[in-house]
Amino acid sequence: MTFPELQQFFSQYSDIPPEEWTDFSTFVRTQFISRDESFISLGDTNGHIGFVVKGLFRVCYIDSDGGRFIRNFCAEGTLISAYTEALQEKPAEIEIQAIEH
Template sequence: MFDILRNSISRYIELSDDEFEQFTRPFRFETFKRKDRVLTEGEYCSFEGFVVNGCFKVYYLNENGHEQTLYFALEGWWITDIDSLINHVPSILNIEALEDSEALMISKKDKEELYKSIPQIEKLFRMMNQQSSVALQRRILSLTGKTADKRYLEFLEKYPGLEQRLTQQLVASYLGITHEFLSKIRKKTSLGK
């Protein structure tokens, strides 16, 4: 269960076996059934979660009440509402399991304690936050500056094989288009192959 976490963090830092055991001690292993909510809009987010198995969607409801998916979190990804967690404000995000899933959850308090006991952990989360900021910037640029066709192709590249695990409605929500328009794009791209 912790192997996937160790492999993930090894891209950023190296921990001894003792440090890794100390690092993982405060994590809680949790299972989620399909459609379970990990976080609901209006709640205060008090965790960060590392996805061990399964898939989650992180989304909000726009002013028309339609879901807008920010990202999908697969194995090796993290889930949280960073604004709510850091600033202790009610979440505007929802996090939901799209299939039976497993995650390692850590509280903000426990993470802060790890910063003190293992200085490398602060570097780890700083580097991961930088990568997250880059991904967010790319997502914004894609949504505001690219056609739906190009966003769809980027989605396929970013999440290989995920389209088979999702409904067309979920993919459309991520792309910011209707599922009818997605059907047209899919048809067009399959004809172009």
């Protein structure tokens, strides 16, 4: 697969030679997330990074009483992840959930 939307996203920042893009794309897979399904759940340790091709996601903090506080939204053409936790190899302190498919 060529993942044209992702390739276009990265080309805004740097020219990626075709052979390097081919190598990189072997690590990329397509995943469909349904509305109300989580890409990252509170406590996840998977370190996944996603790219929104279609839809809208909300990023929430969840307090100890179960209250949700929206931090931001991620629209088409953006990367999504619990970046800080992934870099520090800690459980996710946020939830990333699809709200539009």
